[in-house]
Amino acid sequence: MTSKTPIHLDINGHRHELEVEPRVTLLDALRDHLGLTGTKKGCDHGQCGACTVHVDGQRVLACLTLAAQAEGRAVTTIEGLAEGDGTLHAVQAAFLEQDAFQCGYCTPGQIMSAVACIREGHAGSDDEIREYMAGNLCRCGAYPHIVAAVRQAALEVAS
Template identity: 85%
Template sequence: MTRTIHVTLDINGEMHSLDVEPRVTLLDALRDHLELTGTKKGCDQGQCGACTCHVDGQRVLSCLTLAAQVEGRQVTTIEGIADDDGTLHAVQRAFLEHDAFQCGYCTPGQIMSAVACIREGHAGSDAEIREYMSGNLCRCGAYNSIVAAVREAAELTAGVRQKAEAA
């Protein structure tokens, strides 16, 4: 008989109650139990970044994080970064404008890392963006477009922040 534990997860502002095996990762809870398939399973070893999501605003590799570890914490996935009215996040818009994807498999993880990159102040130069985003692999080689998208989103975000502070 398989032992299960009960976890209550706050995913994108919605509470979800699950009975899962203690070893179930956040990635598997999202994809297999909650049908939130935007977060991708790439290597399942924490090496590719496709499974990146945010826990309490910090990026995490959900394939290396147990679902039980995030109970009582706020989890944000790619499905949760757009506005409630469907308006895309600045990073999502910039990825579209710069064609910062090819096959798209790594894109959700890239976007989640880019949001954290900008929020944490690591988008001051292309070199800094490349360094901060280095944990996210793109098999198609869209790196130049990804850096351009992150740079543009950072500039837009900074401009919005400056306008808000001036008001």
């Protein structure tokens, strides 16, 4: 039997104490231990981007990150993106306006990547957006709408 270790995670500005085995990923900690199921598990092998979250403002794949590695760092998930009063983040609003999803399974990861992509200054053209969003797969093929949403949000954030 593997022993569990206590860790604390700062998720969307809230501190959580939990006891997990050292091998537990951040993705499983979020979904299975904290009930934050907005972050999706697609491949669980670092290949689809569905599990993208931010750690200290940088996008990471939660399926390739151990929960223990996130200890003491600020984690933001899709649940923490909107304002406290429910006002959507510009990227969330743009995804809605541009119809940038079909089944929606990839959408939280797409949105978290898009927020980082814009913040990194990598949303200057459609080609650049495609390049820096390439780690987020969409099996529904909503790519043209996703690029349009990122382009719209980037313009709004810049204005």
